[in-house]
Amino acid sequence: MSATKLNGDHKINGTEAKAPFLIGVAGGTASGKSTVCKRIMEKLGQVDVDQKKRQVVCISQDSFYRELSPSEIIKAERGLFNFDHPDAFNETLIYDTLKDVLAGKMVQIPAYDYRNHSLSKDEILTIYPADVVLFEGILVFYFPEVRKLFHMKLFVDTDSDTRLARRVPRDINERGRDLDQVLNQYMNFVKPAFEEFCSPTKKFADVIIPRGADNSVAIELIVQHIRDILNKGKPCGVRQVSPPKLVCTPNTSPSKKPSPGDHLFKRPH
Numbered sequence: 562m563s564a565t566k567l568n569g570d571h572k573i574n575g576t577e578a579k580a581p582f583l584i585g586v587a588g589g590t591a592s593g594k595s596t597v598c599k600r601i602m603e604k605l606g607q608v609d610v611d612q613k614k615r616q617v618v619c620i621s622q623d624s625f626y627r628e629l630s631p632s633e634i635i636k637a638e639r640g641l642f643n644f645d646h647p648d649a650f651n652e653t654l655i656y657d658t659l660k661d662v663l664a665g666k667m668v669q670i671p672a673y674d675y676r677n678h679s680l681s682k683d684e685i686l687t688i689y690p691a692d693v694v695l696f697e698g699i700l701v702f703y704f705p706e707v708r709k710l711f712h713m714k715l716f717v718d719t720d721s722d723t724r725l726a727r728r729v730p731r732d733i734n735e736r737g738r739d740l741d742q743v744l745n746q747y748m749n750f751v752k753p754a755f756e757e758f759c760s761p762t763k764k765f766a767d768v769i770i771p772r773g774a775d776n777s778v779a780i781e782l783i784v785q786h787i788r789d790i791l792n793k794g795k796p797c798g799v800r801q802v803s804p805p806k807l808v809c810t811p812n813t814s815p816s817k818k819p820s821p822g823d824h825l826f827k828r829p830h
């Protein structure tokens with residue numbers, strides 16, 4: 562799954578691959594994990610940047626659902642497969658992929674096709690080496706070996722009624738489900754698995770974000786912390802990789818007015 566080609570900042574087959582700062586973002590379904598990641602990327606001026614040049618990238622744990630057998634697919638179509646159990650994920654592939662990411666390698670991962678309960682054969686996402694990698698999903702802190710890889714762990718803590726109220730329209734409108742299927746799956750699998758497997762991982766978080774993306778103060782603090790860590794080059798907590806060498810340089814050149822995406826990180830000369 563990992564590729565050997567590295568982008569311009571790296572030596573192909575060399576030793577100077579960039580080691581990113583790896584952030585895990587966990588939380589219950591529809592808690593706002595993806596939205597929080599998007600806000601972080603926006604605040605770091607990354608959203609409009611070309612994929613190959615992004616300094617902050619995001620990977621979804623959903624790209625690591627394991628392939629289902631034909632009988633499991635039939636169950637899934639009836640809302641009878643437990644996609645919220647740790648066994649639904651390919652733990653080894655998550656670990657190996659994150660190790661490659663930490664080694665500064667480019668990785669290619671399939672998008673997840675929620676309508677067909679399978680990894681997309683057509684949409685392959687290329688994750689180029691970056692300075693900061695966000696890895697988001699319901700069970701990203703569940704597997705101990707995976708958990709140890711993160712430099713920072715965030716848990717998006719949104720009230721379960723709010724999460725259900727968001728999940729129902731999302732699953733119907735974006736994931737091709739009907740109301741009965743969504744509610745049955747929620748009551749039979751999603752809610753019990755959240756309580757058994759996801760919620761207990763909150764204790765591993767460095768930062769808990771109540772109310773998810775609505776919590777702009779928490780997001781701003783996290784973004785500032787990421788900037789500080791990158792500037793200092795000395796992340797605290799688990800350290801398995803060298804920090805990226807970045808300095809925070811707002812573009813204040815008198816000849817050029819700063820514009821929204823025009824800020825934050827610049828490599829030292």
Ligand SMILES: Nc1ncnc2c1ncn2[C@@H]1O[C@H](COP(=O)(O)OP(=O)(O)O)[C@@H](O)[C@H]1O
Nearest residue numbers: 589590591592593594595596597727731774775
């Ligand atoms: N703060 C918020 N206010 C309103 N809607 C939100 C908020 N955060 C997320 N949503 C919506 O809820 C749904 C789930 O959010 P998402 O970020 O995809 O959650 P997750 O990644 O945890 O599943 C999406 O439709 C999203 O637009």
Ligand SMILES: O=c1ccn([C@@H]2O[C@H](COP(=O)(O)O)[C@@H](O)[C@H]2O)c(=O)[nH]1
Nearest residue numbers: 589590591644645675678679698699751
């Ligand atoms: O085929 C599938 C795969 C996953 N799900 C549900 O998705 C959520 C995880 O995604 P979030 O974006 O974090 O909500 C999980 O609760 C699974 O139940 C699915 O329904 N079908």
